Amino acid sequence: MIGRSTASGLEWNRAKWGWIFVAPGLAFFSIFSFYPMLNAIWTSFFNKRLLSLKAPKFIGLQNYQRVLGSEEFWNSARATATFTVGVFVPLFILSLLFAVLVTTMRRGRRLVQAALYSPAVLSSVVAALIWLLMLDPRGLANQFVNWVSMTPGIDHRWLSDGRMVQVSTMIVYVWKYLGYFTILFVTGIGKIPDSVNEAATMDGAGPVRRFFSITLPLLRPTTVLVSVMILIQCMKTFSTQYLFTQSGAPLAPVNVITLNIYNTAMRDLNIGRASVMSTVLFLFMLGLTWVQLKVSKKDEAGL
Amino acid sequence: MTRLVPLREAAAPALRTVFVAASCAVVLVPLAFMLGSSFMPAIDIMRMPYRWIPETWMPANYLRALAGNDGTWMFLRNILNSVIVSSSIAVSTVVLSSIVGYGLAKFRFRGRDAVFMAIMGTMMIPFETVMIPLYLIIVKAGMQNSYAGLIVPFLMNAFGVFIMRQYLITFPEEMLDAARIDGCSEPRIFREIVFRNSGPAAATLAVLSFRQQWDNLLWPLLVAQEEKMKTIPAYIVKFAAEKHADEGAMMAVAVIASLPVFVLFFTLSKYFLGGSAVYQAGKE
Known part of the structure; x- marks a missing residue:
């Protein structure tokens, strides 16, 4: 009887310390993650202006109607989607290609990885x-x-033509993140047992066949991870678009959703509408994460 | 046919090497451009054809970069701000994340898994979604244009808690029990035994957090509207957008802003790249 009560006392004591250690986390995330999240959703139903002393008025779904009915919002959605697709495809293919090439190299692997990674060291703004x-x-x-296409003296209007500005922002991004994702792929490929590849080589499979029949399927956890990371990164892009537009590039083609949220809140001072866009962005990200969880669960079940 | 096979086998690696080397060169071009141009007069940067090595050396670009177009030397203050903000956040992230991670890794209590899931759930909340409510909190607390305002929302993060928890879960239970039998108090066990031995994970987390804040533009843009409270990224945007900005000075600004992270990268590249490995390990 006595033994049991001291044992449970000890357990209780340990539980108490567990809560004490976890408490700063609970407090922090409640104030700086959960509260602002709920607040953003809540505010999206109010007519709230920044720096206004008037109490915000409940207006139901009017903000949603306004935002979802405005050309500007759909332009932002388009700009974000264009950017995301335009970055995803080349970034995914190139980083996978370089990872495959790097892993087959005998010498200079680290050097190549360091060279490809170096732009990722820079700040986005730089x-x-x-x-x-x-x-x-x-x-x-x-x-x-002009040197490559032998057309001297042509200005391709990288920063002034609408389409070209979009292309320019994509170039910056692919350039900056190529090495980062290459390294993720290299790590993933490194986990594929050599024996599988050797067996396939013995059976007469060439490098291309080995890539599509062995590397790619076995790399699936990494490809899912990389895909979701690229998509999330792209949807949150801000710095490049902000710097380019501040320096005189046209706003509309690169007015991505985060830039629009920032301008709606800080320039137009319309917190309610900014919150609508914030909520939409959140739902999108939630969807993406859900897909990722689904896919990785399926992978685990398959193994 | 018998001749072709060895030829193909010999040519493939050579081709690959050429292709990879050329690609690396292309990737490095903008970095060379930044460094070279930072020592050139503006006319040379926009000259056709571009010369990679400066013909006229202009170290004065760096002076103009630091002094600014208006000669107020605000960049120096902004660099200091970036150093203060990024290192405070790195330290607090490591300390707070290991406290919480330790609680989640080594104590059993009802609701622990729920707490863990809730904290991990915050990773799904994009900063861009909560930045405006956060900004309003900071305004209400009167912390605009202050270090507190720049630092507080990033004191720790879910990713940090996750890394520290994963690392501490394998921490030998016997060491903790031995200390308890010796009459060590729980805070002291954490300080003297656990925290002292979490070096590699803590270093990775510190480097990642520092790096992330060094890069942060959006939050300082909201919170620090006064020139003297701006951080480097916000300064760069302002400097580049000014009418008479000199291109050489712009690249000097870029070099100065990149130096600390490059130094970190070359001295601590293990922890730099370690981040992605840790992230991947965690996803399995």
């Missing part, structure tokens, strides 16, 4: 700033493209 100068009408980008 990366955008370098390209801002290279994409200048008199800059390197025009010189290079």
Whole structure:
């Protein structure tokens, strides 16, 4: 009897300390994650202005009607989608390609990885700033493209033409994150047992066949992870678009959703409508994460 | 045919090497451009054809970068702000995440898994969604244009808690029990035994958090509207958008802003790249 009560006393004591250690986390995430999240959803139903002393008025779904009915919002959705697709496809293919090439190299692996990764060390703003100068009408980008296509003196309007600005932001992103995702893929490929590849080689499978029949299927957990990471990164892009537009590039083609939220809140001071877009963005991300969880669960079940 | 096979086998690696080397060169071009141009007069940067090595050396670009177009030397103050904010966040993230991670890893209590899931759930909340409510909290607390306002929302993060928990779960239970039998108090066990031995995970987390904040533009843009409270990314945007900004000085700004992270990268690349490995390990 006595023994049991001291045992449960000890257990209780341990539980108490568990709560004490966890408490700062609970407090922090309640104030700085959960409360603002709920607040954003809540505010999306109110007519709330920044710096206004008037009490916000409940207006039901009017903000949603306004936002979802506005050309500007759909333009932002389009800009974000264009950017995401335009970055995803080349970034995914190139980083996978380089990862495969790097893993088959005998020497210089680390050097290549370090070189490819180096742009990722820079801040996003610095990366955008370098390209801002290279994409200048008199800059390197025009010189290079004209040299390759042998069309001297043509200005490709990298930062002034609507389509080209979109392309320019994509270039900055692919350039900056190529090495990062290459390394993720290299790590993933490293986990595939050599014996599988050797067996396939013995059976006469060539490198291309081995890639599609062995590497790609066995790499699935990494491909899912990388895909979701790229998609989430792209949907949250801000710095490049902000720097380019601040330096004179046209806003509409690169007015991605985060830039629109920022401008709606800080320039137009319309917190209610900014919250609608915030909520929509959140739902999108939630959907993506859900897909990722589903897919990785399925992978586990399959193994 | 018999001749072709060895030829193909010999040519493939050579081709691959050429292709990979050329790609690396292309990736490095903008970095070379940044470094070279930071020492050139503006006319040379926009000259056709571009010369990679400066013909006229302009170290004065760096002076102009630091002094600013208006000669107020605000960049120095903004660099200091970035250092203060990023390192405070790195330290607090490591300390707080290991406290919470330790609680989740080594104690059993009812609701622990629910707490863990809730904290992990915050990873799904994009910062862009909560930034405006957060901004309103900071305004209400009167913390705009202050270090507190720049730092507080990033004191710790779910990813940090996750890394520390995963790391501490394998921490030998015997060591903790031995200390308890010796009459060590729980806070002291954490301080003297657990925290002291979480070096590698803590270093990775510190480097990642520092790096992330060094890069942060959006939050300082909201909270720090006064020039003297801006951090480097916000300064860069302002400097680049000014009418008479000099291209050489712009690249000097870029080099100065990148130096600390490059130094970190070369001295601590293990922890730098470790982040992605940890992230992947966690996803399994």
